[in-house]
Amino acid sequence: MRHALPALVAALMLAACGDKPAEKKGAPPALITTTQVGTTALEISERTLGTLNAVKDPTISAEVAGKVVKIAVRSGEPVVRGQLLARIDPTDARHQASADAGEIARLNALLAQQERLLARQGELVQKNFISKNALDDVTAQRDALQSQLASAEARAGLSRRNVGKTEVVAPFDGVIEVQVASTGDYVKLGDPLFRFVANDRLRADLPFPESAAPRIRVGMPVRLLSPLAPETPIDAVVEDIRPTVGEVNRAINVIARLENPGALKGGGSVDAAVITGRKESAVVVPEQSVVLRPAGKVVYLIVDGKAQQQVVEVGSKQRGMIEITAGLKGGETVALDGAGFLSNGAAVNVKETAKTTASPVGEQKPQ
Numbered sequence: 001m002r003h004a005l006p007a008l009v010a011a012l013m014l015a016a017c018g019d020k021p022a023e024k025k026g027a028p029p030a031l032i033t034t035t036q037v038g039t040t041a042l043e044i045s046e047r048t049l050g051t052l053n054a055v056k057d058p059t060i061s062a063e064v065a066g067k068v069v070k071i072a073v074r075s076g077e078p079v080v081r082g083q084l085l086a087r088i089d090p091t092d093a094r095h096q097a098s099a100d101a102g103e104i105a106r107l108n109a110l111l112a113q114q115e116r117l118l119a120r121q122g123e124l125v126q127k128n129f130i131s132k133n134a135l136d137d138v139t140a141q142r143d144a145l146q147s148q149l150a151s152a153e154a155r156a157g158l159s160r161r162n163v164g165k166t167e168v169v170a171p172f173d174g175v176i177e178v179q180v181a182s183t184g185d186y187v188k189l190g191d192p193l194f195r196f197v198a199n200d201r202l203r204a205d206l207p208f209p210e211s212a213a214p215r216i217r218v219g220m221p222v223r224l225l226s227p228l229a230p231e232t233p234i235d236a237v238v239e240d241i242r243p244t245v246g247e248v249n250r251a252i253n254v255i256a257r258l259e260n261p262g263a264l265k266g267g268g269s270v271d272a273a274v275i276t277g278r279k280e281s282a283v284v285v286p287e288q289s290v291v292l293r294p295a296g297k298v299v300y301l302i303v304d305g306k307a308q309q310q311v312v313e314v315g316s317k318q319r320g321m322i323e324i325t326a327g328l329k330g331g332e333t334v335a336l337d338g339a340g341f342l343s344n345g346a347a348v349n350v351k352e353t354a355k356t357t358a359s360p361v362g363e364q365k366p367q
Contacts, residue, residue, distance in 0.1 A: 029349040032338035034302050035286060039330045042282035042323055044316060045223075045273040046216060050206035052226070054266035055257065056172065056198040062187040063165040064088060073194075075179045079170040086181065086193055090166035097163050100156035107149040114142040174198035199260050204236060206272045207251035215276045216241065222256045225271040229263040238274060283330050284321040290314060291340045299328070300335040300342045302350065307335060309344035 070087040073079055121138045124130045178195040181187060204224060208216060222236040240255040254274065264270075289299050290312065297314055300307040312327030328334075335342055342348070 029305070029347040030307075030338055030341055031349050031351055032302075032342070033336045033351050034333050035289065035336045037283060037285055037324070037328050037330050037332045037334060039281045039283055040321075042279045042284065042316065042318065043273075043275050044277035044279060045275050046208055046212045047271070047273045048206050048208050050204050050224075050270050050272045052264055052266055052268045052270055053203045053205060054197045054199055055201045055203050056174065057177070057266065058171065058196050059192050060085065060168065060171070060194040060196050062088060062168070062181075062189060062191045062193055064093060064162050065188050066090075066092060066166065066186070068181050068183055068185045068187060068193075071179065071181065071183050073176050073179070075176055077176050079174060079176060081170055081172045083170045084167060085170055085176070086168040088166040088168070088187065090163055093159065093162040093166055097156065097159035100152060100159045103152045104149065104156055107145060107152055111142065111145040111149055114138070114145050118142050168193060170196070172198055173200070197266055199264065199266055202258055202260050202264055202266060204256040204258065204270055204272060206254040206256060206274070207246065207249060208254055208274075209251055210245055213241075213252050216252075216254060216274050221275045223273045223275065224256070224258065226264050226268060228265065228268060229261065232261065232263075234258055234261060234264075279323075282315070283324040283328050285324060285328070285334060286336055287317060287320055287322045289334050289336055289339050290322055290324075291342075299324075300339055300344075302333045302335060302348060305347060305349075307342045307344065307346045307348055310334075 066088040068086055069089050072084045072086060079085065118135075118138045121130065121135045125132055125135045174196050175198070176194055177197045179193075180195065181191070181193040187193065204222070206222075216238065218238050218241060220238045222238055224234040224236055225232075226234070236256040236258040238254055239257050242253040242255070245252055256272070285299060290297050291299075293309065295309070296311050298309050298311050301310050302308075310327055313325045315323035315325045317323075335348070337351075338348075
């Protein structure tokens with residue numbers, strides 16, 4: 001036993017010395033796809049989120065006082081021009097129209113009598129039976145009756161119109177947004193009866209920061225995209241730029257008017273791009289090729305199976321492509337899928353090469 005123990009210890013030490021630690025292997029190459037930096041015609045635009053409002057959205061009010069005896073439509077109901085919306089009791093208006101018509105008849109009778117008297121007085125003046133002053137008095141009375149008759153006819157015209165105003169009708173095709181009055185209400189002149197809206201023509205209110213004011217002008221094209229019609233861009237034009245800056249949001253308000261293609265509604269939101277210019281040969285890459293690093297925004301050039309970090313400056317975005325304003329010239333091969341996992345000098349394994357496609361400006365949609 002005394003000789004066996006040292007031999008066992010020696011054998012264990014030799015075995016331990018014979019075992020070498022496994023050498024660490026390098027990280028495997030990152031699996032990526034690549035794309036080629038391309039050039040294309042690119043719109044220069046200012047983008048914002050705006051609101052649609054109906055151009056025609058009047059409040060229909062009572063034009064005569066009286067009791068509402070009929071409500072013919074309800075909120076949300078579409079109506080056509082001239083359709084009856086409500087009726088106000090016409091009794092008082094009709095009585096007034098009858099009284100004015102009677103006054104006209106009375107004055108016509110008096111005027112006819114005065115004309116006959118004037119004719120007789122004229123004959124007597126010619127025969128020197130009466131003085132010319134008497135004829136002048138009769139003439140003045142005739143002229144006064146003519147003036148009274150003209151005033152009475154004007155009042156009668158107003159009375160007849162007031163009878164017509166007891167029938168409240170739609171001024172144009174549209175939709176009853178809110179019914180304000182109800183049957184039995186007594187309304188005064190100017191009291192609201194309905195809020196009416198027509199969505200056939202809309203106004204887009206587009207707020208932009210003050211810094212964008214020098215770049216936006218009346219007449220510039222606008223491209224709109226609504227959640228109600230996400231696949232259908234709508235073309236419009238800047239029609240007005242409000243001369244003041246908003247007190248609350250410190251923004252300029254740009255107005256664009258458009259014909260409603262059918263799906264849009266007043267009060268809805270809209271993504272808007274005011275096209276301020278165009279670059280015929282802009283350098284672009286897919287958005288996922290540009291990643292953020294401590295050095296700034298970078299792309300990874302793929303050279304000899306390795307990623308080389310390249311700092312870039314970017315411009316506008318359109319349809320998944322982003323403009324490179326500095327750092328690339330076009331034609332370079334850059335990482336696409338997997339770019340966010342790369343570092344400078346990392347080995348890469350290219351799975352496939354994607355092709356950069358440039359869309360014509362007219363097909364681009366606001367984002």
